[in-house]
Amino acid sequence: MEDRLSIAEGPFQPTWESLQDYQTPQWYQDAKFGIFVHWGPYAVAAYGNEWYPRNMYQQGTPEFEHHMATYGLQSHFGYKDLIPQFTAEKFDPDQWAGLFRQAGARFVVPVAEHHDGFAMYDCGLSDWCAAKMGPRRDVIGELAEALRRQWLILGVSSHRAEHWWFYDGGMQFESDVQDPRYAGLYAPAQPRTTEPHEAFLEDWLARTCELVDKYQPQLVWFDWWIEEPAFAPYLQRFAAHYYNRGAQWGRGVAINYKHGAFPEGTAVYDIERGQLTDIRPLFWQTDTSISKNSWGYVEHQEYKSATTLLHDLVDIVSKNGALLLNIGPRPDGTIPEPEQETLLEMGRWLAQHGEAIYGTRPWRVYGEGPTAVVAGSFADTKREAFGPRDIRFTTRGDLLYAIALGWPEGGEIVIQSLGTQLKLYGQAIGTVEMLGVPEPLAWSQGVRGLRVRLPTQRPSEHAVVLRITPRREA
Numbered sequence: 001m002e003d004r005l006s007i008a009e010g011p012f013q014p015t016w017e018s019l020q021d022y023q024t025p026q027w028y029q030d031a032k033f034g035i036f037v038h039w040g041p042y043a044v045a046a047y048g049n050e051w052y053p054r055n056m057y058q059q060g061t062p063e064f065e066h067h068m069a070t071y072g073l074q075s076h077f078g079y080k081d082l083i084p085q086f087t088a089e090k091f092d093p094d095q096w097a098g099l100f101r102q103a104g105a106r107f108v109v110p111v112a113e114h115h116d117g118f119a120m121y122d123c124g125l126s127d128w129c130a131a132k133m134g135p136r137r138d139v140i141g142e143l144a145e146a147l148r149r150q151w152l153i154l155g156v157s158s159h160r161a162e163h164w165w166f167y168d169g170g171m172q173f174e175s176d177v178q179d180p181r182y183a184g185l186y187a188p189a190q191p192r193t194t195e196p197h198e199a200f201l202e203d204w205l206a207r208t209c210e211l212v213d214k215y216q217p218q219l220v221w222f223d224w225w226i227e228e229p230a231f232a233p234y235l236q237r238f239a240a241h242y243y244n245r246g247a248q249w250g251r252g253v254a255i256n257y258k259h260g261a262f263p264e265g266t267a268v269y270d271i272e273r274g275q276l277t278d279i280r281p282l283f284w285q286t287d288t289s290i291s292k293n294s295w296g297y298v299e300h301q302e303y304k305s306a307t308t309l310l311h312d313l314v315d316i317v318s319k320n321g322a323l324l325l326n327i328g329p330r331p332d333g334t335i336p337e338p339e340q341e342t343l344l345e346m347g348r349w350l351a352q353h354g355e356a357i358y359g360t361r362p363w364r365v366y367g368e369g370p371t372a373v374v375a376g377s378f379a380d381t382k383r384e385a386f387g388p389r390d391i392r393f394t395t396r397g398d399l400l401y402a403i404a405l406g407w408p409e410g411g412e413i414v415i416q417s418l419g420t421q422l423k424l425y426g427q428a429i430g431t432v433e434m435l436g437v438p439e440p441l442a443w444s445q446g447v448r449g450l451r452v453r454l455p456t457q458r459p460s461e462h463a464v465v466l467r468i469t470p471r472r473e474a
Contacts, residue, residue: 005205007237010244014236019266022243024283025252027153028219028268030359031106032317033350034155035343036221036287036326037096038111038295040118041079041086041134043331045070050296050328053079053116057169057177078176079116079167080185083128088135091333093146099335101150103343104350106358108147109155109221109324112140112211115162117185121215125207128185135333144215155219156211160204162225165192195230205234212242218253221270221287221324227261235262256285258377270324274377275312279319279362286316288380289326290339297328303338306345307462311386311405313346314463315373317357318366318392318403349462352436356401356465360394367392368417369405391415398427402466411454413466418450430471434464441466 012018042052047070048063055063057074071077100108113119121140122131131138144154167189170177177186188200196204212220220242226235239255239262246253255267269284276284289295290309292302313323327339350357369390374382388406391413395401402415418429432443432452436459443452452466 005202005209005237005241007241008244008248010240010247012240012243012247014233014240016236016263016266019236019239019243020263022239022266023252024254024268025218027252028107028254028322029283029361031153032322032357032360033105033313034107034109034153034219034322034324035100035103035105036109036111036157036289036295036324037329038114038289038326039139039329040111040114040116040120040296041082041331042114042116043297043329044082044085046297046299046331049294049298050114052296054166054169057167057172057175059169059173074170074173074175074177076176078170078182080176080182083118083134086130086134086331088130088137088139088331088333091135091137091139091142091329093142094149096143096335097146097150097152099340099343100147100152103347104354105152105325107153107155107219108143109157109219110140110143112156112158113163113207114159115166115223117160117163117166119207121156121211123207124210125203126184140211140215144217153219154215154217155221156215156217157221157223158208158211159223160207161196161228161231162223164188164196164200164225165190165194168192196228201230201234204231205238208238209241212245216245216249216251218246218251219256220254221256222258222261224258224261224272226257227259231261239266256287272377273381274379275316275373275375276319276321277373277375279366280321283320283322285322285324286312286380287324287326288312289328290342291326291328292381295326295328297330297336301328301336301338303342306342306349308385309342310346310349310462311390312380313357314392314403314405315367315386317360318362318394320362349460352459353403353463353465355396356394356403356435356467360396360401363393363395363400365393365417367403368415388413391417393417398470400468402468403463404466405463407458407461407464408454413452413454414449415452415466416449418445418468419447420445427470427473429468431469433467433469434459435467436460436464 056067119129123129256270386405
């Protein structure tokens with residue numbers, strides 16, 4: 001296969017063997033919490049979810065019927081015709097960055113190109129991009145600068161792989177997908193059962209490398225279809241190019257993948273809307289949305305609570321993971337108020353309790369408690385809510401944090417994992433404190449666990465953190 005794109009010079013070669021030398025950067029392992037942003041012309045329709053551009057061409061779907069009732073036949077008004085209404089006139093990247101900083105996020109991953117094929121950056125390989133139509137602004141470029149002013153780390157996501165088949169429904173009936181004038185947006189529109197050809201794969205690689213070279217993101221997130229075998233050599237070429245670029249920049253970089261698209265240890269594993277049941281030795285990530293029903297903006301969102309999201313964050317961090325939490329701005333560039341309020345509520349908790357999250361590492365066990373996590377993708381709403389008997393552990397140096405996911409009843413908290421047989425790093429427990437409470441707490445350690453008397457004040461209604469310090473030798 002001819003290598004049409006030269007790989008940046010550096011320590012990595014485009015082979016899985018070479019890529020096994022990759023190391024997850026420390027900034028990522030320390031950051032723990034990031035913001036995902038799904039924003040594009042699909043926000044104009046504000047119906048169904050961010051797959052509206054596909055489903056509006058899938059006969060028999062609610063989106064198909066809604067589109068005809070609202071806009072007319074797809075042959076006269078297609079997805080392309082929503083782009084002029086995607087104006088972003090109130091998009092304020094500094095306001096976004098300030099909100100994300102207040103939320104306690106340490107990195108931000110805007111969608112650079114979703115399955116719809118409309119690039120949210122100044123793409124040199126397509127006219128169908130936000131810099132040249134719609135907002136006529138380099139959204140990724142502007143946001144990158146604003147994030148860096150707030151000392152937040154930039155990532156980007158590419159869903160370009162799925163574009164191969166995303167508009168295939170428009171080939172089954174009379175629609176603008178079949179008009180060659182709009183091939184730059186809609187093509188290839190091939191059946192999902194067909195393998196992508198070399199021209200598409202080379203274009204995928206060129207676009208993704210352009211994102212890296214132009215904006216220097218420290219994280220590149222991919223959706224699932226890159227697991228198709230045809231992508232494998234292109235993934236190796238991209239990873240070598242990107243990791244070598246990171247070495248040139250002197251910054252740690254990372255790639256997110258799902259399922260088995262990358263061999264373990266060559267990139268960072270990501271689970272969509274799901275978690276793990278135990279500690280994973282290799283660092284990993286959950287990506288999920290603040291809404292249960294959509295990633296992009298729609299008029300009727302089913303929101304998760306700040307408490308639920310914070311509990312998920314704590315559970316994920318205790319198992320050596322990070323949380324990438326998505327929001328969906330309106331087409332004018334404003335972030336819906338309920339989403340802002342939830343982010344700020346999370347930020348208030350992290351401002352007081354963040355030492356148990358940022359820069360921590362897992363303990364010997366992730367935690368204890370009665371609520372079972374359902375493992376795998378699309379399972380984060382399939383379990384019962386966490387409660388005060390669910391406790392998660394993190395560590396920082398020789399400190400141990402025990403995080404109760406609620407306020408325990410009965411005036412005390414009992415931690416079974418911390419019975420008399422336990423020594424913290426070979427030493428007995430010295431003090432037990434609760435973050436947000438000025439005085440140390442009374443405690444006793446017995447065969448059945450560590451019993452801690454709770455203070456009268458509650459520093460949080462979401463989750464409370466005990467900081468357990470080993471006895472310092474004189």
